[in-house]
Amino acid sequence: RLADAPSQHTGRLQWGGDPDDFRVEAPLQLLVEGANVLTVEVHSVSNDGTLSLTPFLSIGKKHSAVPGNPSSYIDFAEDTLHAGFALSSSGEEVVLADAGGAVLDSFTYPQLWADQTYGYDAAHNLVIFQQATPDAANSAAGFADVVGAVTISPDGGAYSLTQTVSLGCQTAGADIWYTLDGTEPAANGASSVLYTAPFDVSPPAVNPVVGVRAIGVVNGWWPSRIKTTSFLFNLQHDMKVWSIVTDPYYMWDPNEGIYSNFQADLEQPFHVELFEDDGTKLFASDVGAKIHGGATRSNAQKTLAIVFRGAYGESQIPIPFFGDDKPSVYNRLLLRNSGQDWMHSFIRDGLAHLILSEADLDVQGFQPSVVYINGQYWGIHNIRERMDKFYTKGNHYVDEDNIDLLELSGWGVHEGDNDIWFELLNYIASNPLSDPIAYEAVKSRIDVESFADYIIAEVFMNNQDWPHNNVKYWRSRELSGKWRFLFYDCDGGVGNWGLDASFDKLALALGGGFTATDLFNDLLQSPEFEQLFLNRYAEYLATSFDRSRTTNLLRKAARGIYPEINDTYIRWGGSPAGWRNEIFDIFYFLRDRVAYARSHVASHFGTGGQAWTLTTGAWPPTGGSVKLAAISVSERTSIPYWQGVPVTITAVAEPGFEFDRWSDSTLPQQPTIEIPPSNRAVGAIFKVVQMPAVAVINEINYNSSVVFDPADWVEVHNPGDSDFDLDGYELRDNNDAHQYFFPQGTIIPAHGYVVICQDLAAFQLLFPSVLAIGDLGFGLGGGGDSVRLFDAAGVLYDSVAYDDVAPWPTEPDGQGPTLELIDPYSDNALPQSWRSSLANGTPGN
Known part of the structure; x- marks a missing residue:
């Protein structure tokens, strides 16, 4: 026996605590030559059926300049060599070289698929x-x-009548085998049929979706990739529809099926197709699929994590599910069963994220959809982003392989490591944040505005599955990287679990005892953070959380899923009668929550509730805005703030305007001022200014579609109020030898454009009314390149290094649209400053 836990021991990791340390004294006296087995015995002290164990065995090593094993008594297997790079599934050259760089061997491998x-x-x-x-x-x-690709004609889609299906193969003489029940076709397979002639696919009597799967086979060759397509008959849905086809083995096998082994971390091959509600096919690919979630994995309907990976098919799904403020492509998606809101409202978590969309917070997009698996109706699944490294890439444009992503107390490491996190906690433990210097140091390592919003969100939404659970946070490993907390899984809030709007979640947050709440209480030692928290909360209570806005969002979300509620409840053995009551519970919670939240703040912070009101805005409203603690306003807006708490406001001018003065002449007349805590109306007044002439790389056509090809072109824009002279300027790509000198006398008029073409004749054939110049003399890279503008002295004036993969828009890479700058005064070096154009671009406009 090495060590004993206390007789009444409660697990700590799952509640955000640190693991207990049971030290093994004099281990060498216990070890025997050969293999040693460490056993851990766990008993439940009650009959509540809960028992968990997460064992760790750590073997310490004294600091030494000599690398190797921790002890000469213990032999560890050699570490696997890590190359530090990945190989592309689409094929590339692999080279083995000696230390001097001389090539010893090489070959180029072809496209490879999973396994x-x-x-x-x-x-x-x-x-x-x-x-x-x-x-x-x-x-x-x-x-x-490898046998060539199989074809299925007509392609799957929405139909009302029987379809006659023909199969073909790129490899002459190949046998084609097909199935209609989801099983993977194979030569002489149990459910496989040898194709000899076209066959009919008719509307089934029960399930309205039929998946056709086919494979090409030649003796002595690897078979073709399985081709899968879905025929949807007479479907009537008001939301997007997923047809998922997979071999039933991957769903239900006792050892390998993801539904029958829902607690296991199994990933299996699925085929997914996505359709609009009118039957238009949006996407199709083989993918990986896993069961996702915690306790809700045991629900009959489960959450599916869909993994897009080149080894399966498409490495991303290029669909902007959640609007312009969210990524346009995704590496991972969740088809979510609504977690602990399953068979309740199905919208609580998604609604919370919609309400919080205006906060400085990492939230998930939300869009309901319907799923069919192997033709069978599977009910509502909400399309959600997955909170992983790809989320940080898509939403924050960081390198997803250069982040730390932690869970709960920091011992759960999803990406990177926890060294910087524990260094931060040690610093906070040794330096009270009431000291402004210590608080400034912590501000440089935590995004305090976002953290304040995170606490506000969990508290206002009354998430009962937090803070002991559902806590993740991340940082970029760059020197400027700051910790941000991820908001997710709010199914246990917004009036769920029988708790109404009166519940005081703020009391729990102020009580500490968990990772997030301990940090909150540490930060509240700083008067600056307390004021920041209180003012941001006050502004959200008056705007984002206002009951007219939140209940309108509820009505819209409820109407969106209502047509599928009856069928979903019946599919999973429930009664839809209770759904309306759930919606009413949410309505009453949102209707009453603001008033209760104000009383909770007043009780815990001694602010006396609503005490003074600031009314502010900008004149003219198009000239700028007033930045408050959390929000910016242009139109006249009134915010009730807390008794005794001042607020700092800043006048922010739009391009073409500058700050003139505050409407209240008794206030200091600089752009940033502090408003004392008393009722006041003050507006920011802006005046028109002349904007200087500038040249901005504004639109890039780097890879035209095959059906509309004007060759490459670049648009340069002058948003200023006077002309810009390009005499002596030159344009280059990433190769300094590629130079285009602007003709003498080239002028971009005020608010005007100039278009520079690779092939002027080809461009004017398709854009005859657009004035352009050329020829450029070189083309732009279809897989990423640079467009650089140099002034007459040869100094770099403007530069855009674009790419054809996310986070850059991907549609301009051969699909027709161009890459266009959203705002000429934004930073055009950033991918988020760009979008895909409509149609084939807008040169000269």
């Missing part, structure tokens, strides 16, 4: 293997050839 490898067989022929043998001889069977 395929490429290498030399026993006869030293380069072949594709279906069984990997790392660190061993390539003994598995391999074939050099």
Whole structure:
């Protein structure tokens, strides 16, 4: 026996605490030569059925300049070598070189799909293997050839009548086998049919979706990729529809099925197709699928995590599900069962995120959809972003492989490591944040505005599954990276679990005891943070949380899923009668929550509730805005603030305007001022100013579609109020040898444009009314490039280094649209400053 836990021991990790440390004294006296087994025995002290164990064994090593094992008594297996780079599933060259860079061996491998490898067989022929043998001889069977793609005609989609389906294959003479029940087709497979002639696919009597799957087979070759398409008959839905087709083995096998092994971290191959409510197909690809979630994995209807990866098919889904403020492409998506709101309202978490969309907070997009699996109706699944490294890339434009992403107390490490986090906690423990210097140091490492919004969100929404659970936070590992907390899984709030609007969640947050709440209480030692928190909360209570706004969002969300509620409840064995009561519970919560929230703040912070009101705005409203603690306003707006708490406001001018004065002459007349806590009306007055002439790279056409090809072109814009002279200026791509000198006398008029073309004749054929110049003399890279503008002295004046992958818009890469700058006064070096154009671009406009 090495060590004993206390007889009444409560697990700590799952509640955000640190693990207990049971030290093993004099371990060498216990070890025997050969393999040693450590056993951990756990007993439940009650009959409540709960028991969990997360064991860690740490073997310490004294600091030493000599690398190697922690002890000469213990032998660890060698670490696997880590190359620090990934290989593309689409194929590329692999080179083995010596220390001097001389090439020892190389080959170029082809497109490889999931579970395929490429290498030399026993006869030293380069072949594709279906069984990997790392660190061993390539003994598995391999074939050099792969059967070409199978075709299905007509393509799947929405139909009302029987369709006659024809199959074909790019490889002449291949046998084609097909199935209609979701199983993977194979030669002589149990459910497979050998294709000999076109066959009919008719509307089924029960399930309205039929998945057709086909494969090409040639003896001595690897079979083709399975081709899958779905035929949807007479569907009537008011939301997007997913048809998922997978071999039932991957759903229900006792060992490998993801539904029958819902607690396991299994990923299995699925095929997904996405349709608009009118039947238009938006997307189709093979993907990976996993069960996602915690306790709600045990629900009959489960959350699916959809993984887009090149080894399956498409590496991303290029659909802007959640509007312009969210990414346009996704590497991962959740088809969510609504978690702990399952078979209740189905919208609580999504609604909370919609309400919080205007806060400085990491929230998930929300869009309801309907799912069919192997033709069977699977009910409402809400399309959601997954809170992982790809979320940080898509929403914050950071390198997803250069972040720290932690959970709960910091011991749950999803990405990176927890070193900087624990260094921060140690600093806070040793330096009270009532000291302004210590608070400034912490501000440089935590995004305090976003953290204040995070606490406000959890408290206002009354999330009962927080803070002991559902706590994640991340930072970019760049020197300027700050910790931000992720808001997710609010199914246990917004009037759920029988708790109405009166519940005081703020009391729990102020009580500490958990990672997020301890940090909150530490930050409240700073008067600056307390004022920040109180003023941001006051502004949200008057705007984003106002009951007219929140209840309108509720009505819209409820109407959106109402047509599917009856069928979803019946599909999963419930009664839809209770759904309306759930919606009423949410309505009453939102209607009453603001008043209760004000009373909770007044009780805990001694602010006396609503005490004074600031009325502010901008004149003219188009000239600028007034930035408050959390929000910016242009139109006349009144905010009730807390007794004794001042607020700092800043006048922010729009391009073409500058701050003139505050309407209240008794106030200081600089742009940023502090308003004392007494009723006041003050507006920011702006005046028109002349905008200087500038040249901005404003639109780029780098890869035209095959059906509309004016060749490459670049648009330069002058948003200023006077002409801009381009005499002596030159345009380059990322190759300094590629130079285009603007003709003498080239002028961009005020608010005007100039278009520079790779092929002027081809451009004018398609845009005959647009004035343009050229020829450019070089083209732009379709896989990413730079467009650089140099002045007459050869100094870089403006530059855009674009790419054809997210976070840059991907539609301009051969699909027709161009890359267009959203605002000429934004930073055009940032991908978020750009969007895809409509149609084929707007050169000269």
